[in-house]
Amino acid sequence: KITNSSKGKSRYSIQLNSKSKSKMTVKDTSCQPAAGHTWLTIGQDLLSIQRYVTDQYDASLHRNQSLFVHELPHEDCEDEDDGDDCNEGDHGEDGDEDKHKHHHKKHHKQHKHHQHQHHEDHSPYKLSTFQPSSYMVYTDIQTLHGLDTPVDYGSGVEFASGLLEYAPGSGLQLGLWLNGLQGCQDILAGNLDDNIKRLFDYLHDAQTPKVFLRIGYEFDNPSFGYSDDPQAFRDAYTRLVDMCEEQMQSKHHHKHRKHDPSACREKIAFVWHSWSAPRVVDLSQLYPGDDYVDWVGVSVFQQFYPWAPRAAEYSAGAIEDLEEVMDFAQNHSKPIMIAESTPFGGIKWESEAWQDNLMQYGLDNETVDVWDMWFAPTLSLIEKYDIGMWSYIDCDWEALPQWKGVGFGDTRLVQSQRIMELWYEHVLHNPRFQHELECIPQDRDNSHKSDGNLSIIRGILADGYHGRNRGNDQVNESQHSSNGVLLPVLLWFLAVAAVFLIVVKHDSSRRRRRQQGNALGAAGGQNQYGSL
Numbered sequence: 001k002i003t004n005s006s007k008g009k010s011r012y013s014i015q016l017n018s019k020s021k022s023k024m025t026v027k028d029t030s031c032q033p034a035a036g037h038t039w040l041t042i043g044q045d046l047l048s049i050q051r052y053v054t055d056q057y058d059a060s061l062h063r064n065q066s067l068f069v070h071e072l073p074h075e076d077c078e079d080e081d082d083g084d085d086c087n088e089g090d091h092g093e094d095g096d097e098d099k100h101k102h103h104h105k106k107h108h109k110q111h112k113h114h115q116h117q118h119h120e121d122h123s124p125y126k127l128s129t130f131q132p133s134s135y136m137v138y139t140d141i142q143t144l145h146g147l148d149t150p151v152d153y154g155s156g157v158e159f160a161s162g163l164l165e166y167a168p169g170s171g172l173q174l175g176l177w178l179n180g181l182q183g184c185q186d187i188l189a190g191n192l193d194d195n196i197k198r199l200f201d202y203l204h205d206a207q208t209p210k211v212f213l214r215i216g217y218e219f220d221n222p223s224f225g226y227s228d229d230p231q232a233f234r235d236a237y238t239r240l241v242d243m244c245e246e247q248m249q250s251k252h253h254h255k256h257r258k259h260d261p262s263a264c265r266e267k268i269a270f271v272w273h274s275w276s277a278p279r280v281v282d283l284s285q286l287y288p289g290d291d292y293v294d295w296v297g298v299s300v301f302q303q304f305y306p307w308a309p310r311a312a313e314y315s316a317g318a319i320e321d322l323e324e325v326m327d328f329a330q331n332h333s334k335p336i337m338i339a340e341s342t343p344f345g346g347i348k349w350e351s352e353a354w355q356d357n358l359m360q361y362g363l364d365n366e367t368v369d370v371w372d373m374w375f376a377p378t379l380s381l382i383e384k385y386d387i388g389m390w391s392y393i394d395c396d397w398e399a400l401p402q403w404k405g406v407g408f409g410d411t412r413l414v415q416s417q418r419i420m421e422l423w424y425e426h427v428l429h430n431p432r433f434q435h436e437l438e439c440i441p442q443d444r445d446n447s448h449k450s451d452g453n454l455s456i457i458r459g460i461l462a463d464g465y466h467g468r469n470r471g472n473d474q475v476n477e478s479q480h481s482s483n484g485v486l487l488p489v490l491l492w493f494l495a496v497a498a499v500f501l502i503v504v505k506h507d508s509s510r511r512r513r514r515q516q517g518n519a520l521g522a523a524g525g526q527n528q529y530g531s532l
Contacts, residue, residue, distance in 0.1 A: 031210045031269050031439035032335045032388045040433045041173050041391035043136025045156025048395035055414040056130035064124050133437040134171030135163045136391050147202050154402030171437040172208045178216040180225030184236035200244045211268045218275035230285040237288045273297030273339045274325045277317025296329035297339030304377040307357045326385045337389035343374035346409020347416050371422050
């Protein structure tokens with residue numbers, strides 16, 4: 001499955017440029033981050049997701065300990081007069097310890113001065129700091145296993161309810177397998193209507209601010225069968241969306257007594273996910289239409305490698321295939337997500353096949369590694385197209401029966417200390433990547449995004465996020481949201497005040513009339529008229 005390519009390093013050399021937007025103005029319920037920000041999503045099974053979070057947390061604790069211990073003074077250096085004790089060690093055959101005494105005393109003072117301050121600056125992060133904004137999970141339309149019922153398809157346990165319980169308030173990035181052309185025909189024939197209703201009932205009630213539903217993910221992979229009848233795929237896709245809108249509109253009307261045609265789209269964003277490799281039909285033939293697509297997704301596996309093939313048979317694709325899909329998305333004014341991604345071949349390139357590939361292009365493990373050839377180009381792609389979500393699969397593919405021997409390898413970041421440190425620096429410590437889901441629906445047009453009221457759906461993590469990924473734009477969004485709440489609150493107070501004034505006035509009038517009546521009664525008694 002790996003053959004020659006002729007373009008070498010230029011295949012993953014990316015230049016930044018701007019893209020035009022569609023002129024069509026649409027009401028955007030896609031739920032997306034602010035420009036220049038990206039939501040981080042981790043997949044693809046329950047165990048590997050939990051391990052990713054704990055791996056990052058464990059690394060942070062060790063990183064914290066290393067920084068803290070490095071600044072502590074030697075335990076024998078509590079008194080400057082004991083400087084000789086601070087100088088233990090080999091200072092050379094000359095034994096010239098005196099020239100080091102002043103050096104150690106000086107740094108001992110600095111350590112004592114900064115010890116408490118340093119501990120505050122490097123206090124351990126909370127576990128929730130490393131929880132991503134969303135989690136990736138899979139199900140199929142025939143059984144709906146993996147939602148409220150755990151299932152292992154051979155690629156790890158899929159369990160959406162378990163993930164939402166593990167990280168309340170996180171987004172859900174859900175891959176919905178349609179079972180190729182046969183599944184599309186079953187959907188169109190109405191054979192799966194009960195399952196479709198169950199699916200949207202579950203998603204409607206799921207404790208998550210947003211579901212990103214990838215209907216028939218990687219629809220253009222020739223081996224999946226959708227390309228055999230593009231019309232059937234488009235019709236099945238649009239029927240699912242229509243059924244969601246009808247079903248959730250009915251639920252919303254029953255609960256709120258109000259007609260809301262966007263109830264479905266407020267909870268679910270529909271993702272049109274291409275495998276971003278050579279296909280047998282044009283993208284436009286498989287596109288359901290702008291009204292049915294909220295996001296466009298791509299898969300990123302080995303397109304950046306110079307040996308990525310572009311054969312007529314199964315192919316991993318190349319950077320041109322990725323850019324074709326993302327250009328299509330921007331021409332339709334759709335936000336882009338990397339819906340599935342992992343460095344094909346693993347974090348460590350140790351197999352003979354990988355060594356041969358490197359040698360073929362004059363490379364070796366001493367000059368380049370997976371960060372240089374996969375992670376760095378992916379980050380460049382995110383910047384170039386302002387990609388709104390990055391879904392990374394952090395797992396040992398070789399340990400999963402479905403993928404053993406395919407060639408994905410072990411893509412857990414923890415396999416390499418260098419990769420872990422670079423991930424921390426360029427992703428976790430990068431303000432671009434958001435770990436809290438904040439949906440900002442707004443009107444989009446050809447040139448800019450609207451400055452209208454922002455509807456913010458806040459993802460609530462168990463312990464909260466430290467907030468180092470938030471900028472001034474988030475403050476402005478909160479101010480807009482506050483303005484939207486202020487008017488009804490003010491009207492409520494005015495109504496209460498009006499009622500209060502009416503009651504007070506009425507009570508005052510009654511007291512005045514009573515006093516007048518008593519006075520008249522007393523006067524009538526005196527004049528023998530009787531009381532009034």
